[in-house]
Amino acid sequence: MKISFLIHTIYGIGGTIRTTLNLAEELAGRHEVEIVSVFRHRDIALFDIDPRITVVPLIDTRPASPTNEKQHPLQLQAAEFFPRHEARYKEYSKLTDERVREHYAGDGAGADVVIGTRPGLSAYVAQFAPPGAVLIGQEHMTHNHHKAALRKEMYAHLDALDAYITVSEGDARVYREKMPLPATRVLAIPNSVPEPPVAPSDASGRTIVAAGRLAAEKQYHVLIDAFAEVVAQRPEWDLRIYGWGPEKEKLRTRIDRMGLYNSVRLMGPHSPIEPEWAKGAIAASTSRHESFGMTLVEAMRCGLPVVSTDCDYGPREIIADGEDGILVPVGDTGAVAAALLKLIDDEELRRKMGAAAVRNARRFDPATVARQYEELFEELRTSAAQRAEADAYAPVADCVVEPDGALTVTLLQPRPGAELACVRTDARTDEHRFPFDDSGRATVPADARFHEGVWECSVRLPGSGRRVRITARSLDQRGAMHAGRRTHDDGVRNLVPYPGKPAKHLLLRSWVRPVHAEAGDVKVTGGSITVSGELTGPAAGKADRAGGPPVLIVRRRGRGSVDLTYPGAWVGDSGFRFTFPAAAPAALQNAADEWWDLLVRYAPDAEPARLARVLDDVVEKGPVFAYPVTQLRKKRPYALLRIAARRLRGRAQQYVRVRITYANTNDLLVNVADVPVK
Structure with missing residues (x-):
């Protein structure tokens, strides 16, 4: 092989x-x-x-x-x-x-x-x-x-x-x-560590050994602080740290500041490392994270009991706590010091744990680990053959959005026993499966509960369970154009098929809004922005006209969040209209490029509904629904650019542009951004 x-x-x-x-x-x-x-x-x-x-x-x-x-x-x-x-x-x-x-x-x-x-x-x-x-x-x-x-x-x-x-x-x-x-x-399958070329430590020395990259995640400062407690009681012991890395100078400064320069040594990298382990009596590791813990196994194979933080994931699967080492909480200096002193003060315990460490670490011998790999190779030959078969299969399908919102996916090359698998791309545990019939047709019911997001469509092959992504040929999205007419007890929903880029794989875009304000026309005139829309779903019946007009909330994202509010007007049974000045968010600008959400409060005590346009067939509104940009002279520079503005000394006027657009989620946003100075 x-x-x-x-x-x-x-x-x-x-x-x-x-x-x-x-x-x-x-x-x-x-x-x-x-x-x-x-x-x-x-x-x-x-x-x-x-x-x-x-x-x-x-x-x-x-x-x-x-x-x-x-x-x-x-x-x-x-x-x-x-x-x-x-x-x-x-x-x-x-x-x-x-x-x-x-x-x-x-x-x-x-x-x-x-x-x-x-x-x-x-x-x-x-x-x-x-x-x-x-x-x-x-x-x-x-x-x-x-x-x-x-x-x-x-x-x-x-x-x-x-x-x-x-x-x-x-x-x-x-x-x-x-x-x-x-x-x-x-x-x-764990990493392998060979039998060391030196005899194991007899645990009679007075040296604590640590090894690994001198990096922040190893938390050597915790070990040094713990050793300060140890050496105060047992001054004859010393600590050796092997390795190199970006934290070296910080650690050296810490050692000097604490007056430990006579007992803590930064030894640099050593290869092979086994003779250095064997010089020690105890091994120590204070990492906040270890995927495995090669140095723990190396130390154990050299006969050292290990004091280690119980971090994810490796140490707890390597060390038998109390048998061949001691596990302590991450970052607990006192616990590290106590564990070290326990082993320092009991030489018989050190020898007993060191002997157990040698025995227990044999399971990481390369021969043992290699056998696990070889057994896996043999088992996977069938899987490889099935994958090769799947690779040769390139499913192509047509998709239709039915008037009631259901989807019909039809394979051009039917596959007996196959299923349509729809997996949410940002939460792979979220999957829906629908069987293909003998003619290669699968139906996604109108009441299927897809969470909001992007879903990838594949053919799930029988037997192997391997998924092969579907290439979209023809997409009939007309049924999605009437999504606003469909009612659901849990709010508004729309599921729209579309081709991914650049490979044209079949994707589904799902929107689920318990409370929804569907955006309509947007007009930009004379420095003002007017937005019309309609409450849909359960929200439409909760609009409180007696409580006053609807309110538009223009809310800055991120740090320094602030709300601007503007009363609007009710239009017809469930419509609304708002007008607000483009200069208002521009006057509060505090970053070169910032975004403001638009929300509608339709009743005094109701959670505001996000203003979005999701109840039609257009998956990506941003490139298609384009509105005029308002450019304004900046009256004052925001804090981060005041120095730069003073440096200009009037030689170039700064401007800010305000534009209303759609995010990739099809939520309506206002963008406030600097116009580059030429």
Whole structure:
């Protein structure tokens, strides 16, 4: 079997590099293994690489190399296939897109298994790996570590993999709950740590050892503060911290300020680290977050009991509290000090826990971890075959909005036993399924309860459960033009199909408003803005005409929120009309570009209804419903620009523009923004 690891760089130092090498070396004894390093930034890797492993660098970024490609024309262009919200996006380019694609179409085409070692590289695996290969993504951070925008961007790529592997069961559980992937196995396999080349510590020393990147999330300041309590009682003990990172100078300053410079040492990076662990008697970790905890396992394999914060997710799955280490609350300096003193004052307990640590950490041996991977590879061969079948299926459908609001989706190529799967793009746990009949037709009933948002439509294949996105051919949206005539007990609803961009995948836009004010005509004249509209749904029957005229609320978003209110007039049975001056929000401007919501209070004691236009067939109002812009001379600069305004000394007049427009949710907004000075 040929196994290919795709990694950012194999030439540096770090947990992902180390664990990749540990696993690759163990697998190399039974399989053909390659490590594809997207970048090569130094001549020789910092970690030793087993000669049985083939290393394939794709882009040379070594400063002194004659083949340095930092200025390659494609390297200077933004990547198209690497996720835009990935932390390393700026380092990737059209050149990385091209090189990864070329490798797996050429020399790497024979790979039976391809493993991506970070989110962006898992996306590359999903898009470029050879047909028929088992596709695996590894999560070396955690679900919660990533921003919502990246999780949303990654969903389609993870959905295309055969398996997604986290390093802790806690994180796998979060993925399964918050990002369900019906055709992708989501499971936990821990990182591997080899048996150390040195004998375990005998726990007789007087040194506490910590190791890891000197970064804020490691909270070494908590460890230093705790050690200050320890050394006040046990001055013969010292603390050694191994690693490098941006917090080094802050930590050095803290050590000096606390007078600990004779007992706390910043040792710098060491490789191999095992001989340094073995010099210690106790290991310590005070991280506020750990996806796994490689250093904990390293210390345990070297015979050290570990005092660690009980942070998500790794430590509690590595340390048996009270048996091979002690877990303490995150950020609790006193608890860390107490746990250290407990082990310091009881050498027999240290020895007992250290021996247990050696025994318990054997489950992280590369041979044990590699067997879990190999068993998974075998299990996933069937999944890979089903995925290849799904990849060959490209469903195309027509969609009609019926007069009552129901949708009819008809596949041009019917698939027996398939279902129409509609998944909300910003909440993947929210899914509706509707069966296709033998003719390839599925009906979304008019009373189907879709939450507000964008929904992606796929064919869910029988057996594998794999979803294949539908390409829209013909969309008949006429039924949505009469959404305002339909009544629902829970408010107003509208479900409109539309083609996504650029691939024309079938999407649904759902609006659900318990209380709704539907915007109508907007007129901009002489510095005034007039908005007409109509209360719809249950709100229409709650309008309190006896309580006075309706009130328009113009509310600034964000910090410094403020309401401007304007009485309007009732028109007909449920209509309203308001007029307000464009100069009013402009006079309160406090940012270069700010937004104001429009809301209608239709009864004195009622929650105001957001003014929006959602009861028709136009999904994106902003580009279509365009209104004149009002430009005003700025009477006073807002606070952030007063200095800049004084600097102009009258040489250029500042202006502000006020425009009324629709957001991507089709809510009506007022935008106040500076006009650039020319």
